[in-house]
Amino acid sequence: MLRGPEARLRLVTALLIAALLPVIGQLVRLQILDRDRYQAEVEELVMRPYALPVPPAGTIRDRNGDLLVGNIPIYSVGAQIELITDTQIAAAALAPLLGLDEATLLEKFVIQEDEKDLEWVWRHLANGVRGENAEAVKELKRTTWDWLTLVATWQRFYPESELASHTLGFVNADGDGYGIEAAQFHLLQPRPAAAMGEVDVLRVPLSEELAKGDLRAFAGTDIKLTIDRTIQAFVEGELDKALRLYGASGGTILVMNPQTGEILASASYPDYNPSLYNIYDTSEQYRFVDPAVSVVYEPGSVFKMFTVAIALNSGSVTQDWSYYDSGLIEYGGVLVRNSDGGAHGQQNLQGVIDHSLNVGAATLTTQHIGADVFADYLLRFGFGRTTNVGLFGEAAGLVHLPWDLNWSDGYLPTNAFGQGIAVTPIQLVTAASMLANHGMMMKPRLITERRTPEGQVVTIPPKEEGQLVSVETADYVVGLMEHAVETSIVKAQVPGYRIAGKTGTAQIPVSGGYDPVEVITSFIGFGPLPDPQLLILVKLDRPQVDLNVRWGTQTAAPVFNQVASRLFVLLGIPPTEPIDP
């Protein structure tokens, strides 16, 4: 027996301390000795990756702000099936909304044998639910069946269907594709926000995680193009009509403002619907190549405008130059004849352009300009290199240079009239715009503005690439081309407007030579002079019309007339000349 209160007090104190010791011991074990183990267990239990909702990719608009590529939300729908009580009713209601048949849905609602022990069973029901159907499913979840789960994501949407499909292009999740979508993928794609942290059972991050506050998701950068959707739609319609009228297998119409380098429309056929690109057969990969920037061709006689400009600007000839056209010239083992096979006697520069004389052009390059100067100018004009217009897969073309190992003297006379040289339509309109713009080359542009998700607007101004030929030379060549339209290419004339232009009828190279029948007809024209605001290239591949009219003058020039006549009105460019009633 303990004696006295003091002793009992000591005993109680000792017992309390003894009782406390295991607690302290456990604390030491948990917090110090086994700390790492328990830390790892906790992390395994609550540390999970979590993410903010994915923001949309950047939009693409035309020059007036009309949407060309947007984003629509689509949903992946699932169900926590152990909570479903009315499977028949649910299947009947959900089947049409999810695009499934009722029986399939009922099968998905059945809990399998190996799932019976599970506390909860989640089943994926459908992907890609969108629009009104998605809204209906959301409403059902909100009001009736909270066992439904919806996970939102985004899908690209093209409200104008096939419009400007080649320019817009498409990409897969890795950014592989073409067009603006691929070229600007790094800007258009959103920046999602995801992290590893402590989450609750619903994967909602715990307060400590959110309190860090450094998780932000950004939408993609919006892009405004130089394309005008009204012009684009009209041009595509005209191309379609021309292809049917002339039975051409393909074609391109490019519209550019030569003063700014802005591309107002770029239409090519064959085209496709970017929303449905996955339905096209893999053998149809040619559909996913933009003929305006990625397909090269021999331009033919439209190239003579450059030959004449080079001859004048290099000082090789003067404006009063003339030669005797015998209908034939031989150089470097190549025999060049005029396209009509005839001899035209004494001719000057105007005659070379008016009658599209191959012999005259070849005489200029072989007798006056010379290979080195000619090649130097071609490179300066942008042939043989990409224009960096901002599209994926742009081709550089093919220019034979005198210092290349495979150079042959025969290239010099043929290149003079656009044979033996391969260019893209975008290269051609860029170089022709230089002449239309008084010798000042403008960089071709497809993008006019970028808007960052933070709201910062970056305007991309026109860019001068340099005065490549003198104003005098450019204006003189334009004058020659205007005369050609007035006298020889009457089908390209637009009443009330001064137009300059040049036709081309190019043979198509095949193995061992040129196709004896098939041609590519084209016309490049611009107006209204003296300060053209519109430059249009019309190119028709393999027109199936009578051989007598299988010329650029007969096929491409009338299409130019149709396009230019309407575009002057659409752009509010009034006539500069009196119109005969």
Add this chain to the structure above:
Amino acid sequence: MSVAWQQSTHGVLRRQEKVNRTLLMTFAAITVMAVGLGVLYLGLVASSAHLSSDIWHMHSEMAEIQRESSRLETEIARLSSIPVLQVRSVALGYQAAESIEYVDIEVRAP
């Protein structure tokens, strides 16, 4: 009873008792403060958790609004797209102008 107990109960160690009361008061004050701080901390944690939850829901709501906004924007774009407008304008009896004539207006100074 022990001597110490008797001394304590009979006032022999009164001065020491005063010291104990001061300690007691100090202990009580510290306890109250600790409890107060604890309550304050718990309140802050609860408030922070509540706010975090609100923020998370706002993120979700913002995403939902963004989805709805995009859906409506694309729907408007579809309805005002050129193919749809063409069909609509033809249904309303509009036709493309065949020939456009300009009227030259002479503006005279007043």
